[in-house]
Amino acid sequence: METDYLIVGAGAAGLAFADTLVDETDAAITLVDRRTEVGGHWQDAYPFVRLHLSSALYGVNSTPLGDDQRQTSGRNAGFYEQATGAEVCAYFDRVLHERLEASGRVTFLGGHDHLGEDGAGAQAVRDLATDRVIHIQPRRRVVDARYLEASVPATHRPSFTVAGDVRCVPVNDLPRCVDDHDHVTILGGGKTSFDACLWLLDHGVEPDDIRWVRPREMWLTDRAGMQPLDDVGTLMDGLSRETEACAELDRPVDILERLEELGRFLRIDETRLPTRWVGTMVSRPEVDSLRTITDVVRLGHIASIEADLLSLTDGEVPSRRGSLYVDCSAAGLNQNPPRPVFTGDRITIQNVRHNSPSFNAALIAWVEARREEHDKNRLTAPNRYVSDADDAIGVHCRSWMTEATWRQDRELSTWIDASRLNLTHGLRDHLAEPVARAGTQRYLETVGAAVARHQDAVHALFG
Template structure:
């Protein structure tokens, strides 16, 4: 029977980031399993034109940079740090597997394997190709890296019915199907729908030929405020904006409008109050492009896609000849109920600091490597559920700031964070003599305690 110290379920970004730090901070042995043939998780199922919506500089595993920290020289994100393509992310994770994990001699990857159960130090897994069930001895813990697993377009099943005769495609099929059609109806209001609309515009499709089903509106974060390294002043200034708005806002709507007024949050339609927030980033140039699509369908959620007709909860819309309906309704990261991260024989990876998925997994690997008491580790790592609404956003900000205060009180955790390449505030200490950085840090310090006290009341 194979044995290992840690069995990690899911070899996506979080599972790999956790394993990478755990291996670097301990002498543990790790076995990663995944139902897919290769590491990379949901990136393996992503549409061909997907990119990170955050800079590559703080994504991936801690021990290996992703990209070259180049500045984008053209397009709608000119002047920002590079955002890796899906293909680049997949290639990067393959390099992580070979040169960082397996090269250690203490990590192995089992492809096309699914977790069944775990009892008394023995886990059962099924090899999906053969159906064979194998027992794995687990000396320490089973690590669940799937708990907040993304719902991705390639494997997503729409919540509405689709007539087999309808001209319909998930976003992944859009590049191959677009040339057959003159018009397009995009279903969804989040990042995936944004990507589809921007792809169509870049392909030369006239905005008048695009209709966009948006049952609700979303608040987006301005990408200019999330730039690291030499532009890290943008991040601390954005955090200061968040804290100041949180300290002064009278209502949740007022909070969002204050953040909109300072350019922290953006919405596509300024005349409609957004009810969604998921931390998705846009540049001002992307926002301007999306606003060219003014044929927006606001008749509730889609009930069915039929040949020639789109049925929605508040009415029907005709689908003209030569029109392709594009599904972009996959939800993305799961807002799973929070559970304690560290238990006797399991670790359930979850968000800690908002908008920092691989940083969170790596930090949990560090905490696991250096702690023995589950209660103390859980005190250092309170879960922070993903946001779906402005109310969730307010709660999420608060929990991040409370956790950051805890980490600053622990010298070993503080040192790790300061030196981690996944820390979006990396290099801030070296730039504290910069007037803009110093002013923003002072403004954050002035308002954060009041914001921590007030935001839960608003939420």
């Protein structure tokens, strides 16, 4: 068969790319995914997962996710809604059938594995149900939407060993297993472990009955400062505090501590300096609840679990016999090294603006449709997913450098302003508000100095 674009991976990135391509071109598009349904890793998500950012900033550009309502209860009351995993999967299913396939130009091959080039210039795809191989000829590009594919708890292979008399389950199985145990040990220090701890607390498990193996402390972004829509002025103010701190200070630790003082960043344990940063968002009530769990093991990553002993990379501790171990240690976002987004007949979807996955994929599709070849990589300089706090400033500055190139392109700037996936969508409508106006002015006055001051950090990450 023939197609204009073969998109490998029908998760959030592949769908956001296809959605914008449908709007901006008349191309025929084929989506291929190993899973039988669209949504990527969301199909394997644990049952109590939610977006950590607002639904208003996630999904595909053409179709809102949710109703832009504020939450009325719980630890995130007052903040814009965050879709559940089930809601995200249902949304992507509607996007496929009612938006993409309804265009008459998009074909989805679910349950098919992409094998690569077949030696005759076509791409080979195998039907996992029948082993039949299909040869697809892309007239324009192959789009790799799996390069940064996430590792999720349900599908990753644990790096540690577990004795036969110990029960260790992926976080997906926590709800059906917890009632059989009077003690739970959470393994991992990222967003999944936060969700697991909060779920346990919400379901009546006492903090003293939870042990948390947390390899590294992490800087967290206060969700209150990342609210879109009517709160975009406050969001812009927060972004400008980041450029201001980077313009004034040299060391990443000093910048991050300044932003903590300003209420931008948080940490669970205020007595320990975090060494990790991945952009995870939490609310202060969530952090307050997490702090009630005081049995925290900080001896590195888990190596082995026995009935009476936990072995970790930096030491050993006695374990509680009969505890339920919950694996939340999947790596999450893939940290493959950056490569040019546009290379010959291939597009590799990657981070461009940090921590904006759906927006990045949509923007790359717009650039593919609207810009000449020599301009494409200049407008989509790849960024990184990092985990070390010392690298956070270089990642921020890389985004700001790329955004400066966008501001020089009027048509692209207009598209970005109108994109519902853009962090500051609607800001122009709020510039009469003092906080929005002051934040925008501060950002424009400090972003150049911030980038100039941290050129070495950018060079260290990107060359």
